[in-house]
Amino acid sequence: MDQAIPVFVIIPLAASFLISIVGGRIGGFGKTISVLVFLSTLIIILTYLISGDHASMVYKIGGWEPVGNIPIGIYLLLDPFSGFMLIIINGMAFLSTVYSVNYITKYTGEKYFYTLFCIMVAGLNGVVLSGDLFNLYVFLEITVIASYALVAFGTEKEELEASFKYQVLGGMATALILFSVGMIYWYTKTLNIADITKILASSNDRMLIQFSELILIAGFGLKAAIMPFHGWLPDAHSSAPSPISAMLSGVVIKAAGLYVIFRLFFNMFAITWEISVLITAIGTLSMVVGVFLAIGQWDLKRLLAYHSISQMGYVIIGVGMGMMIIANGGNIALASLAITGGLFHLINHAVFKGLLFLNAGAIEYRLGTRDLNQMGGLFEKMPLTSGTSLAASMAISGIPPFNGFFSKLVIIIAAIQAKFYLLAALAVIVSIITLASFMKFQRYAFFNGTSQNYAKDGVREVPFFMSFSMLVMALLCLALSLLMIPAIRESFLQPAVDALLGNNEYFINLLNL
Amino acid sequence: MIVFILCFILFLVGLFGLLTSRNIIKIIIGLSFMEFSVYLFLVLIGYIEGGQAPIVVKGIDIQMIVDPLPQAMVLTAIVIGLATKAMLLSTAIRIYKKFRSFDIRKIRSLKG
Numbered sequence: 001m002d003q004a005i006p007v008f009v010i011i012p013l014a015a016s017f018l019i020s021i022v023g024g025r026i027g028g029f030g031k032t033i034s035v036l037v038f039l040s041t042l043i044i045i046l047t048y049l050i051s052g053d054h055a056s057m058v059y060k061i062g063g064w065e066p067v068g069n070i071p072i073g074i075y076l077l078l079d080p081f082s083g084f085m086l087i088i089i090n091g092m093a094f095l096s097t098v099y100s101v102n103y104i105t106k107y108t109g110e111k112y113f114y115t116l117f118c119i120m121v122a123g124l125n126g127v128v129l130s131g132d133l134f135n136l137y138v139f140l141e142i143t144v145i146a147s148y149a150l151v152a153f154g155t156e157k158e159e160l161e162a163s164f165k166y167q168v169l170g171g172m173a174t175a176l177i178l179f180s181v182g183m184i185y186w187y188t189k190t191l192n193i194a195d196i197t198k199i200l201a202s203s204n205d206r207m208l209i210q211f212s213e214l215i216l217i218a219g220f221g222l223k224a225a226i227m228p229f230h231g232w233l234p235d236a237h238s239s240a241p242s243p244i245s246a247m248l249s250g251v252v253i254k255a256a257g258l259y260v261i262f263r264l265f266f267n268m269f270a271i272t273w274e275i276s277v278l279i280t281a282i283g284t285l286s287m288v289v290g291v292f293l294a295i296g297q298w299d300l301k302r303l304l305a306y307h308s309i310s311q312m313g314y315v316i317i318g319v320g321m322g323m324m325i326i327a328n329g330g331n332i333a334l335a336s337l338a339i340t341g342g343l344f345h346l347i348n349h350a351v352f353k354g355l356l357f358l359n360a361g362a363i364e365y366r367l368g369t370r371d372l373n374q375m376g377g378l379f380e381k382m383p384l385t386s387g388t389s390l391a392a393s394m395a396i397s398g399i400p401p402f403n404g405f406f407s408k409l410v411i412i413i414a415a416i417q418a419k420f421y422l423l424a425a426l427a428v429i430v431s432i433i434t435l436a437s438f439m440k441f442q443r444y445a446f447f448n449g450t451s452q453n454y455a456k457d458g459v460r461e462v463p464f465f466m467s468f469s470m471l472v473m474a475l476l477c478l479a480l481s482l483l484m485i486p487a488i489r490e491s492f493l494q495p496a497v498d499a500l501l502g503n504n505e506y507f508i509n510l511l512n513l
Numbered sequence: 514m515i516v517f518i519l520c521f522i523l524f525l526v527g528l529f530g531l532l533t534s535r536n537i538i539k540i541i542i543g544l545s546f547m548e549f550s551v552y553l554f555l556v557l558i559g560y561i562e563g564g565q566a567p568i569v570v571k572g573i574d575i576q577m578i579v580d581p582l583p584q585a586m587v588l589t590a591i592v593i594g595l596a597t598k599a600m601l602l603s604t605a606i607r608i609y610k611k612f613r614s615f616d617i618r619k620i621r622s623l624k625g
Contacts, residue, residue, distance in 0.1 A: 134586055141593045148600055152607070157622045160608045164620075167601050168531070168540060174597070175524075175547045178590055179554065185583065186558040235623045 002057035004044060005076045008086060008125040009139075011037050016118035023111030030114035031101045037118065038094035041125070045086045048078070049492065056080075056499070058131070071192040077131040080495035084343065085128040085259050088350045092250050093121045096243040099358055099469035102462065103243060103365060113153065113241075120146035120247070124255045133181050133191045136260065140177070140223070143256055144170050147248060151240045162239035166232045173222035173229075176215050183212040193268050200269065213269055217261065217278065224257020226316060227286035230309050234293075237308065238301035238370070242361020245301060249308045250354035254346055258312065262319055266500045273327040280320030280423075287313025288426060291433045300360045300370045303441065304353065307396065310430060311349045317423055318342025318411045325418055332501070334418055339497045340489070341410035348403040348480055352395040355473035359389035362462045362470065363445065372441065376448030381459045384467050386446045388474035393442055395477045397435035403480035516557055523550035536615045537608065541601050548594050552587050559583035 015037045023030040056079035064073025078086075097117065104113050123143030130136040148170065152163035185191055187208050188199040200209060218229070225233035233253070237245050265271060265279070290310030297303035322339035325331065362385045363378065364370055379386045395402035398409075408431055415424035461467065483489050527546025534540055559580035565573060567581035605615070612620050 145596055145600060152604060155607060157611050160604055160611060161620050161623055164604050164608060168544060171544045171597055175551050179551045182555045182558060
């Protein structure tokens with residue numbers, strides 16, 4: 001299996017080049033190849049997780065063995081946390097490409113769409129697998145360049161403006177991240193994450209490290225669009241084609257932003273009280289402010305984009321509380337519970353927010369508008385879209401038995417047990433406001449009783465492939481609730497949490513000492 | 514030490530240009546300044562006083578060669594920077610074709 005690690009990067013990358021060369025000559029080549037590629041990567045990662053073998057594996061690019069216990073060359077590492085992220089990335093990519101088969105016909109340049117899509121997924125897979133700081137930066141740039149182009153894919157006024165904003169802020173983030181990587185290299189003279197951990201553990205100089213930690217939070221916070229850095233997200237996510245919005249909101253802000261923050265702060269830097277308070281504080285801020293910004297939106301995709309900021313806040317406070325408990329020297333089991341809640345909400349958010357964006361795309365596909373005021377009565381015309389979006393709306397606002405309820409419940413229970421009563425109260429209040437906001441979406445889009453408006457317009461259910469993706473995701477919204485059952489959680493979610501907590505294991509595996 | 518301070522000043526110049534200018538081409542130039550200062554910083558951290566090129570041949574003092582890894586990093590980063598700049602400028606061209614202006618005060622179709 002460890003020889004299969006680079007496959008996650010190689011297959012999508014090769015597919016993207018192949019599509020850009022042959023895609024124009026053979027009809028339907030792009031969509032067939034990309035669906036097959038993401039299906040195959042999904043199957044490979046699922047076999048890894050189902051095999052029950054949760055050992056981490058290392059692949060040394062070019063076969064460069066360590067010299068005198070000093071790692072040289074670039075290492076890729078697959079551990080349960082990376083595996084957890086890979087499932088989200090490749091699963092969402094598969095469903096989004098299936099959806100695109102019908103959806104993207106309304107744009108020209110289909111082959112460029114699939115080319116860029118494959119490059120984006122190759123970069124994301126690389127980010128979560130990389131065990132080398134500079135290599136991580138390179139994969140991050142591969143991802144974001146493809147997503148800049150995909151946001152501007154419609155090449156109309158709005159898309160170009162959104163893409164420009166995204167690129168300028170993304171460029172700032174890049175400069176900050178590269179600066180911080182340089183600082184860390186200056187101090188430790190190595191780029192291997194495990195080697196950096198070893199050197200940082202034996203150092204006393206905190207000033208430089210704290211400075212680079214803060215810059216890293218700013219850089220990856222910009223990529224993850226957490227609250228003070230969120231300016232680009234509503235524009236970029238609402239202007240992109242809908243499958244891309246689903247990928248950006250469901251996967252990219254998590255894998256390129258939050259994953260790296262969690263990985264570096266748990267496995268590379270020692271967790272300190274100041275940093276964990278800072279992370280929890282920005283998480284709380286984005287959770288609360290995001291939902292208030294969302295409530296006044298009438299553009300459907302903009303509303304969903306603001307909710308992404310808010311829901312990312314839940315993930316961050318879950319993990320941030322875990323960091324605070326560890327930094328205080330508190331109960332590890334409690335910290336593990338909080339982090340479990342955070343990661344559980346991360347996968348749930350990928351599914352229900354992806355589904356909501358696909359629903360928005362389905363409505364836009366038939367009606368040609370994203371304005372909630374111009375919709376209404378779609379319940380009779382588009383029953384499947386209506387039903388799946390109801391499932392996703394209930395999941396995001398935390399109504400049982402959908403998955404969002406259980407992850408929010410775990411986060412709130414962890415907050416109460418750890419005596420963060422204010423956080424628990426805020427999480428409940430934000431959840432109620434989310435419910436109000438999604439009731440507005442349901443009412444104006446599906447139940448406002450003006451269905452006769454569309455009698456002649458040919459408004460009907462969306463084609464097969466779009467319906468298929470939405471249906472699968474709606475079923476996943478229900479099925480992911482099963483992660484609450486201890487036996488399933490132990491085999492799927494708990495290894496990812498343990499990989500974050502047991503930082504020694506990560507570092508032994510990466511160094512292969 | 515003075516070179517690091519100058520490098521940081523270059524970073525701030527770029528940030529100032531990015532934040533205050535209204536022309537999108539000037540914003541791109543400001544962003545480039547920020548990135549170039551980071552490249553300069555990366556080269557500087559590998560430098561030692563009186564250092565030699567990092568090529569191991571007979572008669573060279575290993576202690577005196579500069580660190581080659583930041584140079585490799587900087588080359589990679591420059592190539593990535595080129596790609597992002599090309600992407601930004603091509604977006605700028607498309608924006609000019611749509612809005613007939615480079616002024617960000619006139620490019621405001623997104624609100625909320």
